[in-house]
Amino acid sequence: RKEVEQDPGPFNVPEGATVAFNCTYSNSASQSFFWYRQDCRKEPKLLMSVYSSGNEDGRFTAQLNRASQYISLLIRDSKLSDSATYLCAVNMRGYSSASKIIFGSGTRLSIRP
Amino acid sequence: DVKVTQSSRYLVKRTGEKVFLECVQDMDHENMFWYRQDPGLGLRLIYFSYDVKMKEKGDIPEGYSVSREKKERFSLILESASTNQTSMYLCASSSPAVDTQYFGPGTRLTVL
Numbered sequence A: 001r002k003e004v005e006q007d008p009g010p011f012n013v014p015e016g017a018t019v020a021f022n023c024t025y026s027n028s029a030s031q032s033f034f035w036y037r038q039d040c041r042k043e044p045k046l047l048m049s050v051y052s053s054g055n056e057d058g059r060f061t062a063q064l065n066r067a068s069q070y071i072s073l074l075i076r077d078s079k080l081s082d083s084a085t086y087l088c089a090v091n092m093r094g095y096s097s098a099s100k101i102i103f104g105s106g107t108r109l110s111i112r113p
Numbered sequence B: 001d002v003k004v005t006q007s008s009r010y011l012v013k014r015t016g017e018k019v020f021l022e023c024v025q026d027m028d029h030e031n032m033f034w035y036r037q038d039p040g041l042g043l044r045l046i047y048f049s050y051d052v053k054m055k056e057k058g059d060i061p062e063g064y065s066v067s068r069e070k071k072e073r074f075s076l077i078l079e080s081a082s083t084n085q086t087s088m089y090l091c092a093s094s095s096p097a098v099d100t101q102y103f104g105p106g107t108r109l110t111v112l
Helices: none
Strands: A004-006 A013-014 A019-025 A034-037 A045-050 A055-057 A060-065 A070-075 A086-095 A100-105 A107-112 B004-005 B010-013 B019-025 B031-038 B042-051 B054-057 B065-070 B075-078 B085-092 B107-111
Touching: A004 A086, A013 A019, A019 A107, A034 A060, A034 A070, A034 B019, A045 A060, A055 A070, A070 A086, A086 B054, A100 B031, A100 B042, B004 B085, B010 B019, B019 B031, B019 B085, B019 B107, B031 B065, B042 B075, B042 B085, B054 B065, B075 B085
Parallel strands: A013 A107, B010 B107
Antiparallel strands: A004 A019, A019 A070, A034 A045, A034 A086, A055 A060, A060 A070, A086 A100, A086 A107, B004 B019, B019 B075, B031 B042, B031 B085, B042 B054, B065 B075, B085 B107
């Protein structure tokens, strides 16, 4: 089983739609969770961190479910500019106990007019 | 503003050549990472470093080595480049207190 798994998509939805992505992780000891956005031919950039209580940033809502070991991202009222690949990321402790970040393979989202 | 820079955006090398990819960050971060990104496989961790001269293998370290002689600089070395190392290489840094990663623009390496 992969350490972090995402549905690769692509998701193709009309402008204004609500879309949700899930990401599962295997290590129950993970403490930090993130969603990154990656535009075509660009580097990933942090979209939002995911907190235990859930958090919202404008049209974006992130949730964490520790019992089932998944995180989710909800995008409401989607815009054309939301078209991108969305990567979830989870921290894990290495052998040195230093924290490393493992990424999912990404979910491609395409918003159509 | 946070900045991670990589030495080249595009690089073309021949099989068997030794290749150096350099990454520099200006945020005084303790942690630095090297990933490769391939279609359908996402970002895969090659190596990371949590302090000067300290390193740990990631998920796919075979064929690679790293060097961190100074806090701001993390180098990825391909001792003898092979065609299956053709990929996009991304460097990132983070503070251990926060874990948020900041990425460089990437180096697209082609090995012929």
